[in-house]
Amino acid sequence: MTTRIRSAGALAFTCALSWTLAATVPASAQTEMRAPKGPVEITVGSGAGGSPDVIMRTIAKIMNDGLVENPIVVQNRTGGGHSNAYNYVLGKKGDENVLLTLASPVFTTPIVQGTPSVIDQVTPIAGFVQSELVLLTNPDGKFNTLEEFVAAAEAQPGRVRIAGGASGGNDHLATALVEQAADIKLTYIPHESGSAAQATFLGGNVEGHFATLAEGLALIESGKAKPLAILSEKRRTEPGYKDVPTAKEQGVDVVYLQFWGVAGPPGLDPAVAAWWADKFQKATETQAWKDIIAKNLQQSTFYGLDDAGAYFKREQDTFRRLLTSVGLAKN
């Protein structure tokens, strides 16, 4: 899911929206940029405290510390698997004072509900945060490696249990990827939230649990969990994780990155989109942002105007494939 754009042809094929006309030249240098007037709302489809909410509030604060003069308001419009948020933004054609937070439900909800794709309608601006997942097991459990975990599932299909967040969410899709890559059958137990799943895991009720690296580190350091594998291309370099092998190293070819980004409403003036892409890029280059990314053990690969659109469409294809494989896709 992390490969860069394959060819210029693929890019041209997927670029249907007006903003991408500017993408054939380096956007930051030559595209005309124009700041919107007045306060700007960043709409978030999750409740206060969810990852997308925390990310947006953090970057909004950094941007308002000297980069952007417009007051930025982060507004939670929860419900309907982010559909209240994206429908609100979809209804604001050309509006320069509203942005949409892109998180996986913005992609998966339309696929699950059989409604038109959101990412095909909005004006992509930037993708700027990614987070890896680590597969944890009980500290006194019988598994020490992903190989042992997989072998147990091979011996007894469906008897190895993973506790995770909502059905169709990131943990569920990562589980599906592991099942496909290793050709095994696991029992996935969905929960109303990631933290509810963590409680089930800490209570010793299941064999496996996916956590973000920051959540996982706290559990590993306190001896409440044992890491089996990180679902990424290469190992992390931090002391807590440098000895944790990737799934790939252990013969399960799975890379899964959660990601977050931002888009404007349909038909947003390309000059305003370019201005925002520039501001988000500058915000991710600040020390304050880098410190937060390091502290949360996330990544901040920046996809701007020239590649964000293609990146999001690629992710949408992956989501559709995975949701189809777990029997949830409607379109």
Next chain:
Amino acid sequence: MTILELLGQGFATVLTPAGLGFVFLGVLIGQIVGALPGIGPAAGMALLLPLTFGLDPAIAIMMLAGIMYGGQYGGTLTSVLINVPGEASGVMTAVDGHKLARAGRAGTALSIAAIGSFIAGIGAVIAVAFITPTLSDFALRFNAPEYFLLALLGVTATASLGASPVRALMAGVLGLMIALVGADPLSGAPRLTFDQPALFEGIDFIPVAIGIFGIGEVLASLERAQAIAPIRTRFRDMLPKMSDWVATRAAILRGGIIGLFVGIMPGAGASVASLLAYLTERKFSRHPERFGRGALDGVAAAEAANNAASHGAMIPMLALGIPGSASTAVLLAALILHGVRPGPMLMQQESTLVWGLIASMFVGNLFLLIINLPLAPLFAALLRVPYVYLAPGILALSLVGAYAATLDLGTVWMCIVFGVLGWLMIKFDIPRPPLVLALVLAPMLEMSLRQSLLLSFGSLSIFVERPISAVLLMVVLLSLALPILGALKRSRAGS
């Protein structure tokens, strides 16, 4: 360092002008958002979160926590005065609290609620300070099978909330049916949504409760507008008497303990706590027939329980980084935004912050008691306003609350539809609390049953193999069998 030294260090953080000021501000905001239906403490905290950025993290967390438990005190107001519980944990308070208000004893109910909340809150904070690690391990022994039985206990017990068990059960089943609307919690398949995106995440508690209680009440009052005399409230009835305190102190103690234990479980919250505390109190009471008709000990137990639960939810949050409620989830987010990583190491790595927070809860609860005791008679005096003038205010507050909860007009329409249902229920004398409680309990009931069966690979034996689960199963069976046996005995004695 010993716990007392750490606590002393915590008080040193709180007992500064900034500390006291922000704790006071937090509990005051909590009191206000708790009293407004629709905006609960969690939403209030989220709204104010960005404003805390410039503050010291410890001060910011103290203030936000103040909103959290302040909301439990504030929620009592609308439950008692106008019978509109602003959130699920206030439903049981409204049952008897509003009856007391009708009888002119609103001031007494509000004062006893504040005192009960205070005592239970302080007790819960002491538990947080001294036995958090032990309790958090205990909390983890509760999982899907135990939650299922707890929810089952709650749902079956709603049958006893009303004069007629059959009518109460009808309302409860209707609540369960409303809860079925929305995406299947496990498979994600839409159920009864009729392709309406608005229904995909199900029907939320807020429009239902505001509609059924608030709007239903106003509609019913229109029919008898001429007949309603203003509630006569004598000023000497507005403060609790010594006898009221004596009659409720045991209820406060029991309610507080139940609230604390239910609150520490990450899967059950203040609403389950107040329901169980209320039902337990009725079992212990010497006058169970008064419950539902204005029992002060019922109000005391429910309020003590919901405040203890909201403090108890801090225990898994501080010890494990697992939020026990919607409000603690916002607190966790605030920690992350302030650069503090929650998790099992929090109490060691951030001891100043954690102990400052614990100390601040002692101070904040004291502030809330001081705010609420003199205000109770003042708010109770609101009921001297004739209902014809009060009704439009209640209607406006209800509709604005429904809109504020989601910023979506659809919620307002839903609220009005449930208002009509509430009016019909009043007309046909069907009790309303069972419907709302069943709606709150249903997702827990369904999710945890299916999770249990996934955990056990389909075997029902999971409910008897786990010790806590086996005990709860016994309690459920007894609670179902005893009334039936009692009825049999009576009918035999009669024949």
